[in-house]
Amino acid sequence: MAARELASFAALLADETRAGFCLALLDGRAWTAGELARSAGVAASTASEHLGKLIAGGLLAEERQGRHRYVRLADARVAHLVEELAAYAGEGPGGAAPRGLRAVNAQAALARGRTCYDHLAGRLGIAITEAMVGRGLLMTDSGVALSGQGVAWFGELGISLEGRGRRPIVRTCLDWTERKPHLAGVAGAGLCRHAMDTGWVERVGSGRAVRVTGAGERVLAAALGIAAESLR
CATH class of the missing domain: 1.10.10.10 (Winged helix-like DNA-binding domain superfamily/Winged helix DNA-binding domain)
Known part of the structure; x- marks a missing residue:
């Protein structure tokens, strides 16, 4: 260019x-x-x-x-670009502190869990991603990819991994609040949609913030070993 x-x-x-x-x-x-x-x-x-x-x-x-x-x-590429630019611009820790109780609460809710276009981000997204790596569902040794076990896990949940256009099945996106990578791509979008549809996760108000429900805490603990306390 x-x-x-x-x-x-x-x-x-x-x-x-x-x-x-x-x-x-x-x-x-x-x-x-x-x-x-x-x-x-x-x-x-x-x-x-x-x-x-x-x-x-x-x-x-x-x-x-x-x-x-x-x-x-x-498209998802634009969302990825905006999220990564926000991370580099210092939107998260180290950036300008929010002013007022309402702004502080809103920022805390976004940091706890939110949607990043069509996948999960914040501490929720990071916890899921790291748990998938720990369970051998997601491999990060050379790039990032689902293992055979990971593909089977998505199948068991009934989540389709059929790609759309040139969008990768799995990739990571730099989280602007946690400064760590969270799961994106077709797999990340499918998991987010499944979590919403099944009631594991619900939106907080009309913005991007989401929270894990009681049912979601139980499922994530059983499926990925994520402690409920870490999601609150």
């Missing part, structure tokens, strides 16, 4: 409002322009201008349903 193209692409995120939009969309859902404008505290016209740049630059995709216009992150 030419230097000019790289600089142009980087400029898309070199704005606090546009960066905030991308971070909000890491919850994996489609938002309206109005919702994003309110989340960033900007006027609708300002939000529309910024969204136009992000869509034109390929970071966001637009969907229309009747009179409503929705935007979402273009």
Whole structure:
């Protein structure tokens, strides 16, 4: 990529409002322009201008349903890029401390467990990833890959590992709060979806934060040996 193209692409995120939009969309859902404008505290016209740049630059995709216009992150690669940039930018420990009780509680909830686009992150995501490595389900000796036992484990849970496009079956994503890798790729997305569908995990409010339910604690303890206390 030419230097000019790289600089142009980087400029898309070199704005606090546009960066905030991308971070909000890491919850994996489609938002309206109005919702994003309110989340960033900007006027609708300002939000529309910024969204136009992000869509034109390929970071966001637009969907229309009747009179409503929705935007979402273009794909998993964009989510991975945003999450890793947040980690390098010091969003987690060592970054700016949140101000006010509400902000502190919100940050604590995100650090405990959250969705990173379509997979699990935070201490929850790290605990699952490390437990999978410890149980021999995930191999990290040379890169990262599922072992035969790991493939069988996903099969037993009824989670499909069929890839979509060029997305890898398994990869890791640098967690911005824990500064450790958590499971992503097709396997990570499938596990997150299964955890939500079966009620192991539930969302906290309307944001990205999630928490493990009592049923989830029992399943994760039995399947991966994860202590319930570490998930709270």
